[in-house]
Amino acid sequence: MSGLLALLDDVAAISKVAAASVDDIAGAAAKAGAKAAGVVIDDAAVTPKYVHGFSAERELPIIWRIALGSVRNKLVILLPAALLLNEFLPQAITPLLMLGGAYLCFEGAEKVFHLLFPHAEHGVEEDFDTKDPGHLEEAKIAGAIKTDFILSAEIMTIALAAIPDSTLVTEAVTLAVVGIGITVGVYGAVGLIVKMDDLGLFMARRGRLGLTRAFGRGLVKGMPKFMAVLSAVGTAAMLWVGGSIVLHGLEATHLWPWPYETIHHIAESAAHAVPQAAGAVQWGVTAALDGLAGLALGLVLIPVATRVIGPLVGRLTGKGAAH
Secondary structure, three states, rough: HHHHHHHHHHHHHHHHHHHHHHHHHHHHHHHHHHHHHEEEEEHHHHHHHHHOOOOOHHHHHHHHHHHHHHHHHHHHHHHHHHHHHHHHHHHHHHHHHHHHHHHHHHHHHHHHHHHHHOOOHHHHHHHHHOOOHHHHHHHHHHHHHHHHHHHHHHHHHHHHHHOOOOHHHHHHHHHHHHHHHHHHHHHHHHHHHHHHHHHHHHHHHHOOOOHHHHHHHHHHHHHHHHHHHHHHHHHHHHHHHHHHHHHHHHHHHHOOOOOHHHHHHHHHHHHHOOHHHHHHHHHHHHHHHHHHHHHHHHHHHHHHEEEEEHHHHHHHOOOOOOO
16 A cells, blocks of 8 residues: 555656646747747748639648648757757857847848839749649748748747747757747738638628628728738838847857947837836837847848849859859
8 A cells, every 4th residue: 555655746747847847848838939029920921922813712721731840840950950950059049149130131121112112022923923723832832931931940949039048858849839830820820811711701791681791891901001000010020030039149259238228228218208008018129129120230230141142142043143
């Protein structure tokens, strides 16, 4: 009997440890996912464009294939790479984060620049200029998965940096939870978004009640505006997150702590001026100034990327010869 009680006591102890581990993983995953929110918003804003122009029945299969590619990116390639980096070269994580942050700033600034000074994206148009729908679908899926890889790399690196010091297993499971959770959330939301206009059209045509038909027409008319808002929020999130990452990295590496410290000081002063909403004011001012810094950095990077890095990559890959 005493042996049975001892065994039950051991099982209870193991259960407590397991429960604590699950709590640790859940807490770390929630924190890491929140840190990567800006990139997630952009991911959700970017993906719907890859199903634009296809028939309604092909939209969800395309999104499904992109989602599977995203899972492979995160779990098969990026998760092991992140763990190896954290184990053997942790000092490289902050510079890599800063590099990814600079990329987000460039992408966000390019969207702002394109909005202010519209211009055709010739490379994209040429890549997708084909009369074969099957080839076009494959090309768009491949392009979406490549874009997802860059965003996923940033998500996984941000998530890894947000995980408190823990065991390798905890880090691996946390990253897997974050990766799968974000993928399900993003592509599930994208699937709903791209089918909303179809749902609205169905309700407008088949609805039995006048209110139902009116709601359907509202969905059809409202989705383009919603997509525009989502795109704007995604761009702002990219600039905010990218600027924040770069400025924090400059402070953490002691290369140039002044911008980060100055923004922190301005945000604190603003929060003290409005004590009733100090937390919200401090966050808002910090995010706004980080976003402005990200926009400024991105605008500087546009000519560097388009006139130096782009042509260089084109020469190395052989794709620039034809242009």
